[in-house]
Amino acid sequence: MMKTIGIIGGMGPMATVDLMKKVILATDAREDQEHIPMLVDNNTNIPDRTAAILGKGESPVPELMKSANRLAAQGADFLIMGCNTAHYFLPLMMPYLKVPVINMIEETAKFCAEQGYRKVGLLASAGTCHAGIYQRALERVGVTVVQPAGAQEDAVHRMIYDGVKAGNPDLDTTDVRKALADMAADGCEAFVLGCTEVPVAVSIYHLEGNFIDATEVLAERAVAAAGARVLSHLPSRTSVSH
Known part of the structure; x- marks a missing residue:
């Protein structure tokens, strides 16, 4: 049963x-x-x-x-x-x-470690980023975390709130794409989709990358x-x- x-x-x-x-x-x-x-x-x-x-x-x-x-x-x-x-x-x-x-946070961190990733980027809401829940969980298993800052952090947050939550398929995601490129250039091997709306955003806005869907x-x-x-x-x- x-x-x-x-x-x-x-x-x-x-x-x-x-x-x-x-x-x-x-x-x-x-x-x-x-x-x-x-x-x-x-x-x-x-x-x-x-x-x-x-x-x-x-x-x-x-x-x-x-x-x-x-x-x-x-x-x-x-x-x-x-x-x-x-x-x-x-x-x-x-x-x-x-x-x-x-x-979910702990299980995603374990998955990253199981895959052998040493450095990952984090795409998440401002609340998740500032709370540090992913940073602590990933650091406990030996994985370094990089996250967007400044205008790029705001762009990810807008994609979640003004894009997916608001049902807006036409949102400009230029700064989000730049954040992904910058994190890849910084050595990130994968990107953790650390907000439940972000996997939906990846599909809606056709974002590209080696994504780990926490959901x-x-x-x-x-x-x-x-x-x-x-x-x-x-x-x-x-x-x-x-």
């Missing part, structure tokens, strides 16, 4: 659908009954995580806990969150969670934890130089 996945969603709604889709695509199934049962709480009342981290908005923890409790009460065996920035608040939630949670990493770890067969779509390195 497979376990039931509980998804704390609504951060944002399109990113929640993207996570659910990636769980389905990562499941090696040939019929309905081989797929994983999922419960989704699309809680759009959760306050903006970046605003809270930057001291400009209310804490999302109460609403995050409401979602977690609803999902546990409905039968979720473990929880996942598609929002990278929300993981900053996970330590405040952990003592009160009724079921386990898979930490996909999370989806594959969740499929394995649920007890299903994993059909991996993640990049792999056949030879790694140390």
